[in-house]
Amino acid sequence: xENKGRKLTFGQRMGFEPINNKILVDNLxxxxxxxxxxxxxxxxFKPWELLSSPEKYLPENRNAYELLTSIHERMWEHYYGIAxxxxxxxxxxxxxxxxxxxHSLQTPWYRVYQFFEDLIxxxxxxxxxDLIDDGFFQELENILVRNNSGYRFxxxxxxxxxxxxxxxxxxxxxxxxxxxxxxxxxxxFEVALHMLSDKDNPDYRNSIKESISMVEAVVRLxxxxxxxxxxxxxxxxxxxxxNPQLKEGFTxxxxxxxxxxxxxxxxxxxxxxxxxxxxxxxxxCSAFTNYLIEKARKEGILGxx
Numbered sequence: 001x002e003n004k005g006r007k008l009t010f011g012q013r014m015g016f017e018p019i020n021n022k023i024l025v026d027n028l029x030x031x032x033x034x035x036x037x038x039x040x041x042x043x044x045f046k047p048w049e050l051l052s053s054p055e056k057y058l059p060e061n062r063n064a065y066e067l068l069t070s071i072h073e074r075m076w077e078h079y080y081g082i083a084x085x086x087x088x089x090x091x092x093x094x095x096x097x098x099x100x101x102x103h104s105l106q107t108p109w110y111r112v113y114q115f116f117e118d119l120i121x122x123x124x125x126x127x128x129x130d131l132i133d134d135g136f137f138q139e140l141e142n143i144l145v146r147n148n149s150g151y152r153f154x155x156x157x158x159x160x161x162x163x164x165x166x167x168x169x170x171x172x173x174x175x176x177x178x179x180x181x182x183x184x185x186x187x188x189f190e191v192a193l194h195m196l197s198d199k200d201n202p203d204y205r206n207s208i209k210e211s212i213s214m215v216e217a218v219v220r221l222x223x224x225x226x227x228x229x230x231x232x233x234x235x236x237x238x239x240x241x242x243n244p245q246l247k248e249g250f251t252x253x254x255x256x257x258x259x260x261x262x263x264x265x266x267x268x269x270x271x272x273x274x275x276x277x278x279x280x281x282x283x284x285c286s287a288f289t290n291y292l293i294e295k296a297r298k299e300g301i302l303g304x305x
Contacts, residue, residue: 025150025160028109032147036112037102039143043136044119045098048072049091067128074122079115113151113158116140121156155190157197160275166283173286176293180302182221185289188214192285196278204278211278211285218289222296235301 024032051065072094076087080097088094101107101115140153151158152167155174161167170193177186192210195203223235296302 024109024148026109028112028149029147030105032143032149033103033105033112035143035147036116037099039139040098040102040116040119041095043139044068044071045091045095052091064128067126070126071119071122071128074125075115075118078122079118116153117157120153124156155193157194159193159197160279161283169283169286169290172290176290176297180293180297182218182293182302185214185217185221185293188217189286189289192278192282196275196282202275202278204273204275207278208273208281211281215285215289215292218292218296218302222292222301 028036048065048068051061051068073084073087076082076094077084088097098115102112137153143149144152150160152161153159154167154170159167159170161170173189174186176182177189188210192207192214195207195210223231225231293302
């Protein structure tokens with residue numbers, strides 16, 4: 001039975017055990033590791049084990065078994081970085097390596113998330129749809145939510161977003177740029193997201209730059225003859241009502257990002273840029289761009305590039 005949100009235990013209700021409300025940003029709790037391991041066991045290992053059994057190893061099942069075997073081979077080769085001739089012959093011996101990876105506190109927390117990113121990547125490459133269906137991703141989402149993970153899985157990556165509304169803002173951005181074929185806006189968004197989410201080599205400085213460029217890209221689409229937010233907002237205002245205070249606020253914020261003393265220049269000159277800086281700019285610029293797209297879409301100003 002699905003359990004999206006666990007109830008408090010007897011010990012927690014009585015005050016004998018702590019209630020953990022801490023958002024897990026740079027670590028994994030033992031409970032989260034356990035849930036992720038059980039998730040792998042249920043969705044990936046168990047089908048592989050069953051399909052290898054004599055009673056299940058039938059012609060109609062061999063393709064699925066071979067696909068799962070190929071996925072595990074790619075994981076062994078690329079994630080573990082071990083020669084294929086050293087890969088365990090039996091499924092349970094392979095499972096021991098996976099359990100050590102996910103469940104053991106000896107494995108750095110980010111390597112666990114990397115394991116699932118790679119697993120899903122190879123499953124997508126081999127088009128193993130039984131693994132990467134909606135139920136698979138929904139269960140992964142449930143695990144992250146109920147364990148207070150500071151990450152959500154989106155577009156093949158774990159992204160450092162801790163607020164559901166923020167996740168939805170990013171999803172809206174992705175969907176609207178797809179629906180309206182706003183390829184340039186979409187490109188800046190995806191590059192900013194990738195630079196923020198790359199756990200091996202994050203580039204927060206250029207992620208911020210791409211987030212601001214995303215706003216500029218939609219501004220140019222709204223008013224190709226001008227390259228300023230003020231003119232784009234004026235064009236929208238000519239077609240529909242925009243609250244004057246809101247318009248003034250947007251204009252000032254955007255002007256600040258581009259002035260000599262503003263966010264773009266100040267952050268580009270900082271010696272060190274942090275994840276929270278890049279995250280704030282990505283969320284804020286996505287929300288701002290979503291607002292501009294929605295206003296322009298209603299007036300038929302945006303319909304593709």
